[in-house]
Amino acid sequence: MAHLASRRTRALAAPVGLALTASLGFLPTATATAAPTGEPATATVRTDGPKLSYVVNTRGGRGTVKQVEKAIGRAGGTVVVAYEQIGVIVVHSQNPAFGETMRRVRGVESAGATRTNPIVPQATKDVGAIAQPLTAAQAAAAAAQAKADEDPLEPLQWSLPAIKADRAHEKSLGSKRVTVAVIDTGVDDTHPDLAPNFDRRASVNCVTGAPDTTPGSWRPAAGESDHGTHVAGTIAAAKNGAGVTGVAPGVKVSGIKVSNPDGFFYTEAVVCGFLWAAEHGVDVTNNSYYTDPWLFACKNDPDQGALVDALTRAARYAERRGAVNVAAAGNSRHDLASDAIKDSTSPNDSETVTRTVDPSLCPDIPTMLPGVVTVSATGAKGLKSSYSNYGKGVIDVSAPGGDSTVYQTPEAPAVSGLILSTLPGGKFGYKAGTSMASPHVAGVVALIKSKHPYASPAAVKALLALQADAKACGAPYDIDGDGTVDAVCEGGKHANGFYGAGTVDALDAVRW
Numbered sequence: 310m311a312h313l314a315s316r317r318t319r320a321l322a323a324p325v326g327l328a329l330t331a332s333l334g335f336l337p338t339a340t341a342t343a344a345p346t347g348e349p350a351t352a353t354v355r356t357d358g359p360k361l362s363y364v365v366n367t368r369g370g371r372g373t374v375k376q377v378e379k380a381i382g383r384a385g386g387t388v389v390v391a392y393e394q395i396g397v398i399v400v401h402s403q404n405p406a407f408g409e410t411m412r413r414v415r416g417v418e419s420a421g422a423t424r425t426n427p428i429v430p431q432a433t434k435d436v437g438a439i440a441q442p443l444t445a446a447q448a449a450a451a452a453a454q455a456k457a458d459e460d461p462l463e464p465l466q467w468s469l470p471a472i473k474a475d476r477a478h479e480k481s482l483g484s485k486r487v488t489v490a491v492i493d494t495g496v497d498d499t500h501p502d503l504a505p506n507f508d509r510r511a512s513v514n515c516v517t518g519a520p521d522t523t524p525g526s527w528r529p530a531a532g533e534s535d536h537g538t539h540v541a542g543t544i545a546a547a548k549n550g551a552g553v554t555g556v557a558p559g560v561k562v563s564g565i566k567v568s569n570p571d572g573f574f575y576t577e578a579v580v581c582g583f584l585w586a587a588e589h590g591v592d593v594t595n596n597s598y599y600t601d602p603w604l605f606a607c608k609n610d611p612d613q614g615a616l617v618d619a620l621t622r623a624a625r626y627a628e629r630r631g632a633v634n635v636a637a638a639g640n641s642r643h644d645l646a647s648d649a650i651k652d653s654t655s656p657n658d659s660e661t662v663t664r665t666v667d668p669s670l671c672p673d674i675p676t677m678l679p680g681v682v683t684v685s686a687t688g689a690k691g692l693k694s695s696y697s698n699y700g701k702g703v704i705d706v707s708a709p710g711g712d713s714t715v716y717q718t719p720e721a722p723a724v725s726g727l728i729l730s731t732l733p734g735g736k737f738g739y740k741a742g743t744s745m746a747s748p749h750v751a752g753v754v755a756l757i758k759s760k761h762p763y764a765s766p767a768a769v770k771a772l773l774a775l776q777a778d779a780k781a782c783g784a785p786y787d788i789d790g791d792g793t794v795d796a797v798c799e800g801g802k803h804a805n806g807f808y809g810a811g812t813v814d815a816l817d818a819v820r821w
Contacts, residue, residue: 358405421615440738468709482559484759493537496564511563518577542731556752597744602656637743646700686710688717701806710746777811
């Protein structure tokens, strides 16, 4: 099934030189012209190459950033935005030697291209699970079976009782003071199930790497992916007597759009997303994607290593500012604890190559960044979903992401083994993936934060793991029943490669 085989989700770039938000401390977009630091000026700089985007990661603070900006201009680069808080500068350049030149500049720790294709429209990338729309008949049947305290489509949401969210809602729906940022393809905040809980102040379009706060810029445009809207509904669809119910229907949700119109999640956009969340009081970020164009970004490659550096800085900064970062483990059936994974999909924005990578040196970003809560997916029977990545010591917790009914069939009144949630235009539909598991966890984290508003990210993550319902590996994993083991689960009941510490528990989140 195509909607299960794809990975997590993945421009016509908005104009460079957008007005920048003062509260973030961003530097104005400019082309510096002074001599570079630590490198002699060259007579000529080539500017006939493809226009690429780069991140330049500096040592030190504001003063170093200022000096490096001068070198950027001298090397033929144009500064898009400088994140002084973490020493990351986003740059455009047509100098084919720009990255190599900047890596020799005093004060620069790493520098590299964020893409392998020029900044122009390109082939649209597969952005994950294709939605299966809810039919009118299914909606009517669900509404007829809904209890007095249920939203009309809640009987179809088998994933809520799977993590005891239905029982949790009897005690708490979560606090309006808690915001979960959906760093994704954009969120349709006009949806009737999302509008009551939407936080416009914490929403933004980060596609260019610099924040665009134009009202509605965080929404998916016509023809763009519905992925982020689906994720948002799982987290915080309002319990309002209509539609579906989120895991934490009383908290706020914001949209941070980082996917360009072609479906690519580039480093500069994701860095912007984490920084925006950090500076706007977001309590939880949900990350149901991998950062393009590399499924695994290798630290020992000068360009890829710079991307890992920039994204690590950004995620750590968000956590230092109080956010718990939650991420989908991926849908490629990989053992992320293995020391040899075959990657034949990267780079996905130009000609791919086949390579064997060690994830400890070539992490999947952002799910394998330090401090990030890595989430595997389970189906309606509570088993690891057929597509879900796994790995002992990598997976922190598990949550419902759905699976084909061929493998895991839900109990009635649910009619699909996939996850039902919101779609743009006031619609509803089913998707499956670790992209759908991660927002279940983000919702539970929001409930924990609602119960313990002053808890640090470390304390919240500790509670998440302690409250999880431990789950043993069980019998050899033959999900399709063909007699061949499809994946090997390693570890004990309280910490293993399929389920981590276990399946998250929303009821304990509001009780403890």
